[in-house]
Amino acid sequence: MSNRKLTFLSLLSAATIAGRIFFQFLPNIQPxxxxxxxxxxxxxxxxxxxxxxxxxxxxxxxxxxxxxxxxQIICYTVIILIAVILKKFNNFKKSILLQAIYSFFSGFIFGLVYSLLISSMFSNFKSYWVYLLADMPFNLLHAIGNIVIYLIIVPILLKIIKKYFY
Structure with a gap:
């Protein structure tokens, strides 16, 4: 890994941590x-x-x-795996709008996987639907926050990586 890439990923992580802490007062809305x-x-x-x-x-x-x-790490890993599969399609990789739509659905993917993990820990999957339905308003907030943040932040990040990496 190059120094430039390591520096960029470190700064990206630090900014995301700061954003997550800053937006903690808004349920499930975070970068x-x-x-x-x-x-x-x-x-x-x-x-x-x-x-x-x-x-x-x-x-x-x-x-x-x-x-x-x-x-949380497991849920985000599932989202990463799907994104890696989707990026193999040229239209997806070239379209910020398609990526933003995926980020919207990722709010629900996170909720599906998280409810599955939580219900497995506490009730042997017996209460999966209860967890999932109770979490649905938060998943919707997560999804809406994702698409808004994606459409605002990614064009800026693309300008940065095009300048320094391509």
């Missing part, structure tokens, strides 16, 4: 999903996992650390 999708599409799977893990571990030291930290 994490946007940044990891961006990193998975424009860098690599490993880079996105690195950013994901750093952001969740470091911000959870401030916001609260528990078993949910591992669950």
């Amino acid at each position: 994490v999903t946007t940044i990891i999708i961006f990193t998975a599409i424009y860098f690599s799977f490993i880079d996105a996992i690195l950013v994901n893990t750093l952001v969740i571990f470091i911000s959870n030291l401030y916001l609260g650390f528990g078993i949910w930290t591992i669950y």
Whole structure:
């Protein structure tokens, strides 16, 4: 990994941590999903996992650390895997709008996976639907926040990486 790339990913992680902490008063509205999708599409799977893990571990030291930290990393890893698959399609990689739409649906993907993990821990999947339905308003907020943040932040980040990486 080049020094330039390492520096960029470090700054991206630090900004995402700061954004996550800054937006903590808004339920489920935060830049994490946007940044990891961006990193998975424009860098690599490993880079996105690195950013994901750093952001969740470091911000959870401030916001609260528990078993949910591992669950968050798993949920974001699923989102990263899907983004890596989607970036193989040229239309997806070239279209910020398609990427933003994926970021919207990622709010619900996160909720589906998180509810599955939580229900497996507490009730052997018996209450999966209860967790999922109770979480749906928060998933919707997550989805709306993702698409708005994606459409604002990614064009700026693309200008930066085009200047320094392409």
